[in-house]
Amino acid sequence: MNxxxxxxxxxxxxxxxxxxxxxxxxxxxxVGYAASASVDIxxxxxxxxxxxxAEIVSGTxxxxxxxNLHWKDEGAYTGEIxxxxxxxxxxxxxxxGHSERRQFFGETDDTVNAKIRAALAHKLIPVFCVGETExxxxxxxxxxxxxxxxxxxxxxxxFNSESHLVVAYEPVWAIGTGKTATTDxxxxxxxxxxxxxxxxxxxxxxxxxxxxxxxxxxxxNASEIMNMPDVDGALVGGASLSAATxxxxxxF
Ligand code: 13P
Numbered sequence: 001m002n003x004x005x006x007x008x009x010x011x012x013x014x015x016x017x018x019x020x021x022x023x024x025x026x027x028x029x030x031v032g033y034a035a036s037a038s039v040d041i042x043x044x045x046x047x048x049x050x051x052x053x054a055e056i057v058s059g060t061x062x063x064x065x066x067x068n069l070h071w072k073d074e075g076a077y078t079g080e081i082x083x084x085x086x087x088x089x090x091x092x093x094x095x096x097g098h099s100e101r102r103q104f105f106g107e108t109d110d111t112v113n114a115k116i117r118a119a120l121a122h123k124l125i126p127v128f129c130v131g132e133t134e135x136x137x138x139x140x141x142x143x144x145x146x147x148x149x150x151x152x153x154x155x156x157x158x159f160n161s162e163s164h165l166v167v168a169y170e171p172v173w174a175i176g177t178g179k180t181a182t183t184d185x186x187x188x189x190x191x192x193x194x195x196x197x198x199x200x201x202x203x204x205x206x207x208x209x210x211x212x213x214x215x216x217x218x219x220x221n222a223s224e225i226m227n228m229p230d231v232d233g234a235l236v237g238g239a240s241l242s243a244a245t246x247x248x249x250x251x252f
Contacts, residue, residue: 005207005208006207006208006209006210006232007039007040008039008040008210008226008232008233009039009040009041009042009166009210009212009232009233010037010039010040010041010042010233010234010236010246010249010250010252011041011042011043011044011065011093011095011127011166011168011212011233011234011235011236011240012041012042012043012044012236012237012240012241012246013044013067013095013098013214013235013236013237013240014043014044014045014046014067014240014241015046015067015100015237016046017046017241018045018046018049018241019048019049020048020049020052023045023046023049023052023053024049024052024053024056026241026242026243027043027045027053027056027057027062027243028056029243029244030043030062030243030246030247031056031057031060031062032243033243033244033246033247033250033251034060034061034062034250035060035061036251037061037250037251039233039250040061040063040233041061041062041063041250042062042063042064042065042092042093042127043057043062043063043064043065043240044064044065044066044067044093044095045064046067047066047067047081050064050066050086050089050090050091051089051090054089054090054091055090057090058090063092063093064089064090064091064092064093065091065092065093065094065095065127066081066086066089066091066093066094066095067094067095067098068081068094068095068096068098068101068115069081069082069083069086069094069096069115069118069119069124070082070083070115070118071083071111071114071115071117071118072118083118083119083121083122083124084122086122086124087122087123087124091124092124092125093124093125093126093127093166094115094119094124094125094126094127095127095129095168095235096112096115096116096119096126096127096128096129097109097112097115097128097129097130097149097153098129098170099129099131099170099172099175100175103172109148109149109152109153110152112128112149112152112153113152113153113154113155113156113157116128116153116154116157116165117156117157117158120157120158120159120163120165125164125165125166126165126166127166127167127168127212127235128153128154128165128166128167128168129167129168129170129214129235130146130149130150130153130167130168130169130170130193131146131149131169131170131171131172131175131214131215132145132146132171132172132173133172133173134172134173137171137173142189143189143192146169146189146192146193146196147196150167150193150196150197150200151196151200154200159201159205160205163205164208165205165209166209166210166211166212166233167193167197167209167210167211167212168211168212168213168214168235169186169189169190169193169211169212169213169214170213170214170215170235171185171189171215173215174214174215174216175214175215175216175237176216176237176238177215177216178216179215179216180215180216180217180221180225181213181215183224183225183228186213186225186228186231187228187229187230187231190211190213190228190230190231191229191230193211193230194209194211194230197209197211210232210233211230211231211232211233212231212232212233212234212235213225213228213231213233213234213235214234214235214236214237216238217234217235217236217239217249218236218238218239218245218249219239219245219248219249219252222234222248222249222252223252226252234249236249
């Protein structure tokens with residue numbers, strides 16, 4: 001981890017868990033723990049809880065993120081949420097292209113690309129997720145799959161000095177399975193992603209892009225993962241749902 005250039009980010013993706021009151025209670029507890037943390041912290045509650053959690057985390061070290069967005073500002077798109085609505089609700093980050101959205105909700109590299117552009121245009125920080133399936137890893141396609149996701153996802157994305165980007169490497173086979181990638185596997189992929197970013201963004205911005213690892217991160221393995229040279233943080237699912245457990249990760 002390069003602390004000079006990139007302050008670590010530990011992000012909690014709450015997925016489709018927590019009612020509004022549960023989310024508020026967890027956020028309140030987490031704010032207490034977060035005061036002494038030396039990393040950036042983000043939580044992404046479900047849409048229904050964003051506005052209420054925003055009130056709890058506002059002015060604290062905990063930033064708010066959403067789990068998805070639509071690329072248009074508004075329109076007749078039943079069931080969708082726009083970047084304007086997310087910033088209005090208090091979001092600073094938005095998770096884009098999570099493998100569960102790619103797998104179950106028809107997310108493609110093209111929609112991911114449109115969403116990254118929309119997020120940046122609205123000054124939301126995209127947490128751009130990439131990752132290979134178990135079958136792709138077994139057939140040695142990991143790097144070609146990641147290359148395609150990265151190239152297509154970032155195609156034509158206008159970056160400037162104000163843009164911020166976070167990339168999250170989440171091997172699909174390690175999500176919610178208890179199977180964590182080995183630190184060697186993680187470092188190998190992160191170094192590859194960093195070289196792709198350096199090629200794509202040949203300016204100082206490339207050095208500021210944080211690359212998070214996600215997939216069965218828990219208190220027991222957080223410090224080992226976070227200490228890898230090209231790991232700048234973690235995207236945590238299950239272990240972020242309890243503030244006490246997440247606290248042990250943010251204080252890795
Ligand atoms: P788990 O930490 O539950 O494996 O989930 C990882 C993830 O998908 C975070 O976005």
